[in-house]
Structures are given as C-alpha cells and as structure tokens.
Amino acid sequence: MDNSNSLKSASIPADNAPSSERPLTMAQLAKHVGVSASAVSVVLSNTNSRIKVSETTRQRILEAARELNYRPNVVARSLRKQHTNIIGFYKSYGEMISIEYPFASTLVRGILAGCREHKKDLLLYGQVEMSGDNAPSLEMLNGQLDGLVLYASEPNALTQRLVESNLPVVTVADEITGLPCVTVDDELGSRLLVRYLAEKGYRRILYWFDPNQFSSSLVKRQSSYLKEAAHYGLKVEVFNECDPMEPALKMIMARKDRPDVISVYCDEEAHFVIQALNALGFQVPKDVAVTGFDGIPGSHPDLTTIRAPWKQVSHTAVSLLAQRSEKRMIPSQTILPVELLIGKTA
Amino acid sequence: MDNSNSLKSASIPADNAPSSERPLTMAQLAKHVGVSASAVSVVLSNTNSRIKVSETTRQRILEAARELNYRPNVVARSLRKQHTNIIGFYKSYGEMISIEYPFASTLVRGILAGCREHKKDLLLYGQVEMSGDNAPSLEMLNGQLDGLVLYASEPNALTQRLVESNLPVVTVADEITGLPCVTVDDELGSRLLVRYLAEKGYRRILYWFDPNQFSSSLVKRQSSYLKEAAHYGLKVEVFNECDPMEPALKMIMARKDRPDVISVYCDEEAHFVIQALNALGFQVPKDVAVTGFDGIPGSHPDLTTIRAPWKQVSHTAVSLLAQRSEKRMIPSQTILPVELLIGKTA
DNA sequence: GTGAAAGCGCTAACAG
DNA sequence: CTGTTAGCGCTTTCAC
Secondary structure, rough: OOOOOOOOOEEEEEOOOOOOOOOOOHHHHHHHHHOOHHHHHHHOOOOOOOOOOOHHHHHHHHHHHHHHOOOOOHHHHHHHHOOOOOOEEOOOOOOOOOOOHHHHHHHHHHHHHHHHHHHHHEEEOOOOOOOOOOHHHHHHHOOOEEEEEEOOOOOHHHHHHHHHOHHHHHHHEEOOOOOOOOEHHHHHHHHHHHHHHHOOEEEEEEEEOOOOOHHEEEHHHHHHHHHHHHOOOOOOEEOOOOOHHHHHHHHHOOOOOOEEEEEEHHHHHHHHHHHHHHOOOOOOOOOOOOEEEOOOOOOOOOOOOEEOOOHHHHHHHHHHHHHHHOOOOOOEEEEEOEEEEOOOOO | OOOOOOEEEEEEOOOOOOOOOOOHHHHHHHHHOOHHHHHHHHHHHHOOOOOOOHHHHHHHHHHHHOOOOOOOOOOHHHHHHOOOOEEEEOOOOOOOOOOOOHHHHHHHHHHHHHHOOOOOOEEEOOOOOOOOOOOOOOHHHHHOOEEEEEEEEOOOOOHHHHOOOOEEEEEOOOOOOOOOOEEEEEHHHHHHHHHHHHOOOEEEEEEEEOOOOOHHHHHHHHHHHHHHHHHHHHHHHEOOOOOHHHHHHHHHHOOOOOOOOOOOOHHHHHHHHHHHHHHOOOOOOOOOOEEEEEEOOOOOOOOOEOOOOOHHHHHHHHHHHHHOOOOOEEEEEEEEEEEEOOOOOO
C-alpha cells in the first residue's frame, strides 16, 4: 500500500530503528554466568529432565537472564522440539472476521479462549481462493502449526490434502469426511423450533433454505425440520433462497395460502428476510412470523431462534487439538447442545 | 475444557490419527532425486542466489517434490533466515474481536489485508493482563515475529520493553512515545463535526468524553473539538461519562438550557447514549441531536459521525512493518484523512 | 550434579 | 553448475 493518501507523514526515522545487535543467545548467557548451555536450558525451560541444577546456580542463571533481558528464541526451540504451540485457524468460505458476519468472529473468540487455556498461540489465515492446485498459503506451513481448526463447508483439494497430511485438524460446524468434527446439535434445534411453532398454532410453514450451501450443518437443520414437522402433521414448503429476495417474497406473500411463519436457516438471513418483509409492508410477527438459527449473542436481539454455543464449539476444538498433541485419542464427533430462544418474531 | 456438557460424543478414534511417520525432509528428497540438498533448496525457495540449476534438474526436482508431497519445514527455514513472515497483533485494552466492539474487528481485517498483500501471516494474541512484571505471552515470542502491530492506549511495562526491544513495532490509533504510529486525523474530524453543527445552527453542545480513556486519539478529538468550537463562538460543556449513564443524562436533559446536541467521542458510546435518550423518552434528533466518531461501516448506520479509515490504518501499519523488515526507513507518524458522514441523528 | 556434542531441517558460503 | 560444509539457537542424550 502506498501512503500517498496520507494527509501528513513525518519522515523522521522511526525511533525504534533497526538495531544491528542481535538478541542475546543462550550460549552467550551461559558463558556470561560461567555455566554450560545445558544448565541454562534446563533452568529456563524447566523441563522434566532428570538432570538437576543446584539451587545457587539456578538463581545465578535466573538473575542473569533477567538482568540481560534474555528471551529464548522460540523458533529454535520449536525446531528442536518439533512443535510450535501455534494453532491455526482457516476458513474456506464467507467473510473473514466481519461485523456483518459475526459468526466467524465468534468462532475466533472461542479459539482465542481455547488457546489461552492451553497456552497456545493463534495463527490466523485469511480466506484462500480454492484455485485448482495452486498452493494456498496453508501449504507453506509445514512445521509451523501444532494443529488446525478448520471451518469449511465442503470437501475440496485443500481439505483432501489435510485429511492425508499428518497435521492434526479439527473441523468446526461442518463435517468433512475423515476429519474429527465439533459442532452443535442442529437436529435438536430444528425439533425445538418445530415443536414450539406447532404448539403456538402455526400451520403454514415456509422453510427458507440457501441452495448455495453444501454445509452439512445446514442440511441437517433442514431435514430434521421437515421430519419433525411431518411428525406434527405440519405442512412445510421449502423455498430455496434467491437473489434478490424481495420479488420472490412478494409473490409468496401475495398467495392466498401464504405462510404464517417463515423459518430461515440462519439468523443473518432471517434478518434480511425481516427487512425485506418490512420493506414490502408486512409486519413481523403480526402478518407473518420469522425464526432464525444460531443465536449469536447481540446480533439480532429480538429474533426467535435457536441459541447454539458456537464459541464453545471452537473452544472445544482447540481443547481437542491440545489433547491430540499429547497423543491422546479424541472423539471423531462432538455435538454440543442448543436451546430455544424465544424472541419477538414468532 | 471438559466435554461433559456435550450431548453426544462418539469415542471412535479420529480418522486422521497420529501417524508416526515424520514429514519428508529436504535431504531425503535430494537423495531421492539424486542431487544435492542445495540444488533442491535453490529450486524450491527460488532465491536470487547466483547459483544456477539446469532446467532439466529443476524440473526433476519440482516433479519429485510434487509427487512425494514435499513441504519445506518453515520453522527450520525461519531459524536459518532469521525471520518468520509472521506479523503479530496485540491489543492492551477493550474486548478482543467482538461484535459489540467492531473496532478491533476492523483493525484485524485491515491487518489481514496487509498480510495478504505482503505475504505475511498473522499471529494474534488475546488480551494480556498487565500484571506487574509477570511475563505476558508476548515475551515468549523472541524470534517468532517479524513485526508487531500494537493497539494500546497508554504506555505500560510491556510497551516499554517493546520500545527497548529490537522487534519492529508499529502502533495504531494511539501514540506510544518512541514507537512509530499510524492513525487517523482526529483533529480534522472534530473540526468537520463542529463546522457542520455550527452551520446547522446548533448552539448548546455537550461533549461526551470517557474519563477512563488515556487514548491520545480521544484526547485529540476532544481538544480539537473545543478549539474549533471556540473559533465558532460555540459554548461547549464537557461531560465525563459515568456509569450508569441514564440518571446523569436525565439530569442534563431536565435542565432549562439543556444541550441541543451531544457529541460523543465514539460511535459505540453514541449508540448507548441514543438508547438511553430513547429510554428516557427523548427523540433523536428532534429533542436533541447526537454525533459519534469512527464510522465503522455497518455498525451504526444512521449516525452522523466521522468516517475514519480504520481498516486502512492497520493495513498501512503492516505495510510499514514490511518496509522495515527490508531495512527501509519508515515514517514515525502516518495520519490518514477522515470525512464527515451525515446520518439522521444530527 | 556438570559440560561436551549431536542433531532438528534448512540456507548460503565456498571450493570443486 | 554441483556437492560439501558450517552454522541458525536450542534441547537432550551421554559421558564425566
């Protein structure tokens, strides 16, 4: 990026200018104290090595380290120990971390929480174009990651390589065959929704689905919804969302047997549906009720929806990754419960 | 985290189970192809070394690498080359990446964009407690980072160490003495705001300020606001925000000479002020106008505010860091322009 | 208890 | 043009 559009730009060299001095190395520190590098290593990384260091030398080392402001070089350590304490996050669709798409934000926050708990760092990736075999940046990461949290709606070249790789991967939200997954109970959510709507007396349901989504999570929501509705003897019409939505919505609402409730596959879209409805002059829920799915706190406060613990989902994914780096078995599937959130729209 | 609250948890071992085989090393690949490691290194990292490799061997190497699915070990490379291509982001106050605080999200997106442009990765940190001399995780990062984008409102032990360290740091939004900074033109913003309000005929202004903020950016907004107002002969009362705000607001609005406009130091708070005003039965802007500052797209659509290019700010910060790792000089201060955004609240 | 030495996997000299 | 070699800074045997 050029800074040509900056209004002012003082060109005084920055204060913390490139200093030629390289950081203190462990060998130097050891020499300074008058002990061997191994002693320093043992003391500073308090490894559970059987080798013991006398309390006095230990103190000498600690003090010198503090005094000389010594910081061990993490990448050298990583190379030696063959792990980095870095967890990666990668998503293959949707906007990255955006206000309009709070979903990914929530996922990231959960990962951050998990990293904190497990003393890991988080390395984040932007969205990568799935262009053929062109190596996406993820491919460059051999050795850099202890594990990867993957958010991808459908298998592709990258996920395939990930399955075959020896990098520990946990997927969130959507399942990828061959990879352990943590997600929420979409089926329970749909059942809860249908039961609630049925008991409130709604009869003509429109299920609003995104045809571009291959998401296993979304598919489960829909099929479970239809099944439960059938169980209640409710008629459900499935509508595949189209763009722009307003004309379609207008036609639907103009029909004689127009729906008395529209169940949308996620909150964001539900929000847009409500806006479109309002724009067409319909009141929610007076003229037609609307429900969503996800319940990200704070994003669509009045929506009747399913609250799914997405932050916990990604937090759990990190925990699983941590377990796996300790060579422990991890479940191939973890499904977190959801609950009905009754708002004002249904 | 325990998974005791998970509804279902199949304990079948995960499919991509720990494989004992370690990734292919460069030496192995070289041996396989029948060339030297250096040849492989030169071909795969297409360094501008003077050493040339024949086209045929180059092809042989490339093909073998693809066939054997070889990925260079990034941490070994980093150790050797003394840089990692990782940029860190660290913030010392506020919520991390949250829907309620879209500011940090925007910053992160800008960094991500910058990283993409400069082929860097982003390593993210959670917020670290500023507890005395206890080493925060950032301290553990010697060698891991090529540079750091810092968002901190005031100097503290960590920023001090950063100033003294040889890690390239660029601060965003707020200045920290001794560190290069990129921010927006807060002073211009305030001037724009005041001019607009003055021309619209507002006369009794309440400037809503956050007393807990040491932010240099916020301080500039205020002082510039007051100065410009004085220039227009406008009376401005400064109110230090308190919690809860409603009672205070009620008293203010009950006064005879109550303000006809409240200028809040940032959009989020402006939003809360409007909510409180509504709760008290006042209409905006009929009873009282409100302005904000920041203009994060999409967060508070109707607000009259200053649009500041925060995403560009952090993007620029990354560009600066990239320049610095190429040993080029960078400006100690970069100030990006802002513009007035006229909404419905003033 | 301590210190020397062998790598982790890669890059960049340098001599063939 | 290719191969050998010497590290990057740290951890971890293994002798002493």
